Amino acid sequence: MLGLAVGIAIPAVITLAWRLKVLTAEPRLQALGPLAIAVILYPTCHLTHANPYLAAFAAGSTLATLDRVSAEHFEHFGDLLPETTKFAALLVFGELITPERISHLTVGDWVVAIIAILLVRPATMMLSLIRTPLPARERSAAAWFGPKGFASVVYGLLALQAGIPQGEHVFDLVAITIALSIVLHSSTDVPVAKALRVEPPDNLPTGRPDAESHREQQ
Structure with missing residues (x-):
């Protein structure tokens, strides 16, 4: 239950603070807001011995409910962030396989x-x-x-x-x-x-120089 409480309280306080004019985030940096909440959430869970997985789940739900704008700005960045962290974890995992x-x-x-x-x-x-x-x-x-x-x-x-x-x-x-x-x-x-005769997606690069592609279009 402590994980739920921490996961709800921290993003709720921060999203309410963002509504103040003094603390309004720069629009182009709003995608970093949820990441900042995650950075605050993890050490808080460590210090309070709260369940970090439960807190992260509750924080995501709370943030999406209270601040849809930040959630929408974070969507694209959030798609890339897990892949980056997976790659880092795989590097650590690979280094341990000796x-x-x-x-x-x-x-x-x-x-x-x-x-x-x-x-x-x-x-x-x-x-x-x-x-x-x-x-x-x-x-x-x-x-x-x-x-x-x-x-x-x-x-x-x-x-x-x-x-x-x-x-x-x-x-x-x-x-x-x-x-x-x-x-x-x-x-x-x-x-x-x-x-299975699977065709590659149409938007993959063909490897042809731009000049050649331009000539073909002409």
């Missing part, structure tokens, strides 16, 4: 990772798509590629940071599973797309 960490893994550990990629995830995905109108080839492609999500990286880092028994072993299993998934799925996306 030969020393995975050299002690047994054959059984590698088998578990391979089964998770080749059997568990595709089987569960196929089961969830049984009653959908998708053709069999598309269902197979969906089962092979996803959903992968980013949660496994977060859970692996949390297990490593929590200091629980066998936490490092859990992280190492997650690490090799993700690493194998990246290699396998990144190596097969183009062949699968060609097999």
Whole structure:
């Protein structure tokens, strides 16, 4: 409950303060307002021992309700921010996957990772798509590629940071599973797309010089 209270109180006070003429934000910088709230929210949760995930959820809902203008300004910036933070987390995750960490893994550990990629995830995905109108080839492609999500990286880092028994072993299993998934799925996306005759979007760059494109338009 403390997380809910913190998540509601902080954005509510700040959004009410923004309505004062003295504290009115520069229009072109309004997208940074929600980010500033998040920066304030995280240390507050740390100091009060409030649940940061619950506080973040409550803060987003409160901000969208009380200040739709800031929420709209933040929308585009907010789409890019998670991708940036994911990239940073992947860099940290990748730096932790060293030969020393995975050299002690047994054959059984590698088998578990391979089964998770080749059997568990595709089987569960196929089961969830049984009653959908998708053709069999598309269902197979969906089962092979996803959903992968980013949660496994977060859970692996949390297990490593929590200091629980066998936490490092859990992280190492997650690490090799993700690493194998990246290699396998990144190596097969183009062949699968060609097999399904998936055309690239029209707005992708063609690689032709602007002068040549201009001549073709003329």
